[in-house]
Amino acid sequence: MNIKARKIVGQILFILLAFYLDGLMKWAFLNNMNRGTVVILPQLMLMMIVMLTMRIDNRRQLIFYGIVFGVLYDSYYYGIIGLYTVLLPLLMVGIDHFKFLLVKNNMGYELSIYFLSLTFLQSGIYLLERLLQQTSASVFDFITYTLGPTLLWNIVVLFILYIPIANLSEWLVKYRRDNK
Amino acid sequence: MQKFFSNKKLIILMVLIIVTLGLLAVTVNIRDKKNTPPVVQQVGNDVVSVVGGVFAYPTNAVKNAISEFSDLYDTYSENKRLKSKIGELAQNQAKLEVVQDENKKLKQELKLNSTLTDYSTVNASVLSRSPSSWQSYLTINRGQTSGIKKNMPVMSGNGLIGRIVEVDKVSSKVELISTDNELNDKFAAEIAGSNNKNITGVVSRYDSASGDLVMENVNSTKDIKKGQSVITSGLGGLTPRGLYIGKVYGIKKDNYGMTNSVYITPAAELRNFTVVTVIKSSVSGER
Missing domain, CATH: 1.20.5 (Single alpha-helices involved in coiled-coils or other helix-helix interfaces)
Structure with a gap:
């Protein structure tokens, strides 16, 4: 296997790991079922995907990742297909389209891009579910009890894990062309 | 053009x-x-869940260890409370055995094969919980091959926690009773031990602010007291009679002051468990 294929396998493996961690984190640590109205949704896969999207230049590969992991996420966690499946590739193309504006990746940029994409994704899911009557939560409840806590938790986690995740995704994408 | x-x-x-x-x-x-999703989706979900099991077992082990620690913390007061109940329990158990035996014999006499209270169980361990605010699903590692069907009720140690919403070949999804969902989350329930009077209703809502289940369409609220236990009534669907839901917490009028709803504190501590029990009713209802 050449180095490029190996890097791609590595990327897929780490996104998958983050995919499972989302469900397990929710199950093991953020599992408020009896009381409490605050809902925190761990979005580690999105974290991984945003960081990789900032570094991968191949748009076709990005769309492929978006659709594959979107379908997986929808089918395994949501039971209805069409939320992540559509929003994730859209988001990745959007980031890819505008990332030339950023001169150099740094923590501030990436945190704010993650913030924006998380907001976009969660609001998109809320709108679609509301449209299909999967939820009856009002907009204010959504913002106060779901979006707010989710954003806060995930931004803090990304802030803490920024250096390892950034180095990891750097390593997963960059390779020197001469050593095959 | x-x-x-x-x-x-x-x-x-x-x-x-x-x-x-x-x-x-x-x-x-x-x-x-439909009773099952398309085959492609089933196979996909099964593959994901089987691989997910590799990550889930260590997580469940950690979760168990943590809950053991928190149990240890209030062992003393719990022990005191439980000691007072032990004598009563042994007596009840003996009585239960006799009554069950008698019940069996009477059923044979009447040539009743199975009634609403008969069920068998399947144990399953939890693989993950959906990171989603409105689909609060648990994924469990048993599916069609273990005889699980859609809409079967699911219990954890103490009480009812939800029902099956999606069945794949070797995994399925459980929708928690605490989901604020208008469409699916309804259980026919009755209030036990109320002087032979049949107080029935439908547990149809979850009040997320107080963490209580809400039982609506109650036929009479006259004799309901705080602390009475609420069980499933076995009317309709795949739910057998006698599954423990929780205790009555209070009665409130709805917003228009027309009907009474009974608020129930759920029995299942929906936090500290890693194994659930799927209930297979022996008598199938209309579905």
């Missing part, structure tokens, strides 16, 4: 919207109306 279709981005947007809404509508319909 040429000009109308010349804007590529507009067409992409249009196709995207149609595909999104189409996909969503179709899958929501399948979930609500």
Whole structure:
């Protein structure tokens, strides 16, 4: 296997790991079922995907990742297909389209891009579910009890894990062309 | 015509919207109306869940260890409380055995094969919980091959926690009773031990602010007291009679002051468990 294929396998493996961690984190640590109205949704896969999207230049590969992991996420966690499946590739193309504006990746940029994409994704899911009557939560409840806590938790986690995740995704994408 | 279709981005947007809404509508319909999702989705979910088991077992071990620590913390007071109940329990158990035996014999006499209270169980361990605010699903590692069907009730150690919403070959999804969902989350319930009077209703809502289940359409609220236990009534569907839901917490009028709803504190501590029990009723209802 050449180095490029190996890097791609590595990327897929780490996104998958983050995919499972989302469900397990929710199950093991953020599992408020009896009381409490605050809902925190761990979005580690999105974290991984945003960081990789900032570094991968191949748009076709990005769309492929978006659709594959979107379908997986929808089918395994949501039971209805069409939320992540559509929003994730859209988001990745959007980031890819505008990332030339950023001169150099740094923590501030990436945190704010993650913030924006998380907001976009969660609001998109809320709108679609509301449209299909999967939820009856009002907009204010959504913002106060779901979006707010989710954003806060995930931004803090990304802030803490920024250096390892950034180095990891750097390593997963960059390779020197001469050593095959 | 040429000009109308010349804007590529507009067409992409249009196709995207149609595909999104189409996909969503179709899958929501399948979930609500069919007993199982399409085979492709089943196989996909099964593969993901089998691989997920590798990550889930260590997580469950950690979770168990943590809950053991928190149990250890209030062992002393719990021990005191439990000691007082032990004597009573042994007596009850002896009585239960006699009554069960008698019940069996009487059923044979009447040639009753199975009644609403008969069920068998399947144990399953939890693989993950959906990171989603409105689909609070648990994924468990048993499916069609273990005889699980859609809409079967699911218990954890103490009480009812939800029902099966999606069945794949070797995994399935449980919708928690605490889901704020208008469509699915309804259990026919009755209040036990109320002087032979049959107080029935439907546990249809979850009040997320107080963490209580809400039982509506109650036929009479006259004799209900705080602390009475609420069980499933076995009327309709695949739920057998006698599954413990929780204790009565209070009665409130609805917003219009027309009907009374009974608020129930759920029995299942929905936090510290890693194994659930799926209840297979021996008598199937209409579905």
